[in-house]
Amino acid sequence: MDDVAALRRFNRAYTQRIGVLDDSYLGTGRPLGPSRFLFEIGTQTWGVLGLRRRLGLDSGYVSRMLRQLESEGLAVVEADPNDGRQRTVRLTPAGRREWRRLDQRAERLAQRLVAPLSDRQRDELDTALATAERLIRAATTQFDAVDPRSADARWAMDQYFAELDRRFSDGFDPTGVYDTDAAALRAPTGAFVVLRSDHETLGCGGVQRVDDATSEIKRMWIRADWRGAGLGRRLLEHLERVAREHGRSRVVLDTNGSLTEAISMYGRMGYQTIERYNDNPYAQHWFAKDL
Amino acid sequence: MDDVAALRRFNRAYTQRIGVLDDSYLGTGRPLGPSRFLFEIGTQTWGVLGLRRRLGLDSGYVSRMLRQLESEGLAVVEADPNDGRQRTVRLTPAGRREWRRLDQRAERLAQRLVAPLSDRQRDELDTALATAERLIRAATTQFDAVDPRSADARWAMDQYFAELDRRFSDGFDPTGVYDTDAAALRAPTGAFVVLRSDHETLGCGGVQRVDDATSEIKRMWIRADWRGAGLGRRLLEHLERVAREHGRSRVVLDTNGSLTEAISMYGRMGYQTIERYNDNPYAQHWFAKDL
DNA sequence: GCACATCGCTGACTAAGGTCAGAGATCGTG
DNA sequence: CACGATCTCTGACCTTAGTCAGCGATGTGC
Incomplete structure (x- = not known):
């Protein structure tokens, strides 16, 4: 090794x-x-x-x-x-x-x-250290299960909703979702995790029950400046693991067409396009994966 | 800053x-x-x-x-x-x-x-850390004045002579140079320095008196795997500083045509080609610089 | 062969960094 | 309002890491 x-x-x-x-x-x-x-x-x-x-x-x-x-x-x-x-x-x-x-x-x-060091070498050192720091922080990022009503969870979700509002062509209206999530994304049938590094929150995601065999993945979000560090993949794997621990054999999720990075990641991670399974007005694509 | x-x-x-x-x-x-x-x-x-x-x-x-x-x-x-x-x-x-x-x-x-981390990220981390380590070690390399007869000096010179022997078309014969150097590259009119990082010797170089106004730079060598880290430039600057401390206003040096990296560095550092000033059989280029 | 330096060892000492148990105040829950 | 849990604080205690002076053995230069 x-x-x-x-x-x-x-x-x-x-x-x-x-x-x-x-x-x-x-x-x-x-x-x-x-x-x-x-x-x-x-x-x-x-x-x-x-x-x-x-x-x-x-x-x-x-x-x-x-x-x-x-x-x-x-x-x-x-x-x-x-x-x-x-x-x-x-x-x-x-x-x-x-x-x-x-x-x-x-x-x-x-x-x-x-x-x-010369100026050029100093630049080289800066770049190398910044790269190393990013990777090391990504590697040591913690996935903490938290209550969806906690301050950290709320902050992360707010960031997520704000981004949706910017990216969706008709914006995004979060009215009511806090209460729904607070109920659905909790033990014993659901979960909510935040990604933490140092005292920063880098992302979040949750799972909730659909039926005894199926969980739905919700609110997956990684901070814009931390994308590309593999956190999304690991978060998805983590949430799948949680779903398995809940005894599910299948996960589903929906997404909006504007979230292109997410869509391509779902493809890479083995998700298949399925028929619309809910009435989420923002959803345009539906995916499923057998665990 | x-x-x-x-x-x-x-x-x-x-x-x-x-x-x-x-x-x-x-x-x-x-x-x-x-x-x-x-x-x-x-x-x-x-x-x-x-x-x-x-x-x-x-x-x-x-x-x-x-x-x-x-x-x-x-x-x-x-x-x-x-x-x-x-x-x-x-x-x-x-x-x-x-x-x-x-x-x-x-x-x-x-x-x-x-x-x-993914395999690709691990590779990225390796590269970044190796770069950073190299630069940090280069930055903290020590320039130690030593006696040219000391073990470290002798080891570095042996490496240097072995490289000359490989690179010169007719080889290089070190007979007699140890004694000459031992006398010339010492205080008060000369000096010999080795570059150290951890317990490794990364290079060496010396100056000796030509006349009261002039020093000659000799035995400049950087370990092959440490070239490109700016140590050559710093060593040359260091030796020029030593010459100034000896009260000289000019440094000269000679070199063989096969040492192309060295020759281009002398050019970058402000050295001018001059006429042959010695009878060194291996020398093919002669340089000088006013301090 | 002498003076002096160097090296390693020992005893005596110290500060730093931390652990642990228990007391007192305050909070959340029923 | 009672009960258990939580947080802070204090006193007592401990190990670690290190410093310093001085001694005896050995080496070096003259």
């Missing part, structure tokens, strides 16, 4: 050198942990719980770091107005200054690192 | 995920330090001093780690036969087994990471 040799070679070469970027946290008179944490807070107000989950840190450890940042006047921790158990954190002006300092340190280190 | 935005974005995306590759050292029932050290020893016999320098570790810390590896029967530490103060270390069969285990762990982690 030489598949991953390049990855491993790169990793060894990289961590030794660019690990230096993390050293930008050093020499700030503050240990690495709190520095990194401060940097992660950045300019937003975060729920402490979410931040902790994202960084995978222990509750006690985070609490102590917050006390330290507070005592240095860099951050303020307040109760979450919606949930008195949770707390939120944001940087004070002094904290933001410190954040900028760290940011500039990292910037300078990065610049010093590429300084010996 | 958006120059380094891609680098920084990549770094954030990468370290969070591929940092996982370093976690392959974890769960071995041994702390990270000794594991990493064991892996670094690998299949060779190393001088403890060299290993320590390479990894930048404290003498006491290393000593303790060696005692631990010894007590677990993974490594043997012996006196260096050439220097009773120094010690050497190598892995026992059990140590090599442990090394293979770590290697396989990292391999599996890397494979799992890229598993969701």
Whole structure:
């Protein structure tokens, strides 16, 4: 298996050198942990719980770091107005200054690192790293089952509907679909998943029951700037797997003629054109696949 | 300066995920330090001093780690036969087994990471990472002034002479040049530098005095598999800088007609053809540049 | 053969980074 | 309003990773 040799070679070469970027946290008179944490807070107000989950840190450890940042006047921790158990954190002006300092340190280190390269080489490096980042993020994108009424699901669906509205010749009217979806795209007979990378939502999709043997795939959407990274294929495979887990032997879906990329993907993935099976006014093509 | 935005974005995306590759050292029932050290020893016999320098570790810390590896029967530490103060270390069969285990762990982690990608995407990732690795290593290559009689210098010159022998139509006879170079390419009137990346030597080059106003550039060589990464240009600039530091206002050099890449680089770098200035039997072109 | 440098080892020490259990406050549900 | 669940915080504790000074053995230059 030489598949991953390049990855491993790169990793060894990289961590030794660019690990230096993390050293930008050093020499700030503050240990690495709190520095990194401060940097992660950045300019937003975060729920402490979410931040902790994202960084995978222990509750006690985070609490102590917050006390330290507070005592240095860099951050303020307040109760979450919606949930008195949770707390939120944001940087004070002094904290933001410190954040900028760290940011500039990292910037300078990065610049010093590429300084010996020619302009053309720097462009080449930019391109290579952007490509690698995209692929690595695509590879590590998570498919999370969520409630269709959750904030993430709602956001993704809104993006999806907005795009439909732009692309369909007569626009798209989402009236009523939230409620329908909320009921249909849930366990035990349905599901809704969002694609997540870092704290970004990259896409969504759902399945719902048609009859005991059949599920319908709905609301499949990938963010425009993430298309072509293979996420659509993997999402479709994922939803088919979910349908199988629901005991179905067949999936169906409908689509509008303007969604050409989607239509060609369905073809590649083994979907066959079938007769109209519903009265969706926006649908112009109907597909099915045996699982 | 958006120059380094891609680098920084990549770094954030990468370290969070591929940092996982370093976690392959974890769960071995041994702390990270000794594991990493064991892996670094690998299949060779190393001088403890060299290993320590390479990894930048404290003498006491290393000593303790060696005692631990010894007590677990993974490594043997012996006196260096050439220097009773120094010690050497190598892995026992059990140590090599442990090394293979770590290697396989990292391999599996890397494979799992890229598993969701299609074959085409994996190829794309390989290419992007190989490009990035090459550029990053090129950018961080060190130019170290060394004695021309040192082992590294000797190795690089041997490579260089072997290549000349292959490329010159009548071959190349290095008899006597080692002694001449040993005298000429040294402080205070000369210099010899080797290009290093990790523990590899990627190239070499030297300058020697011609007269108080003039230095000659000699033995410029870049490893064949590292050409095109801009190292030649940087080496030439480096040697010109050294000549300036020696108070020279002009550099000269000679070359053989078969070294076409070198000749075109001299042209790009502002060198002008001049008359024969020496009786080097292999030289067919002579160049000069005012500093 | 002497002075001095170098190398490895040991003991003593430290900071960083983190884990764990339990207490107290608050929320959601019936 | 009672009950269990959830979140934060604190105190106690631990390992890891590393530093530093000094000692003894060995090498190098004169």
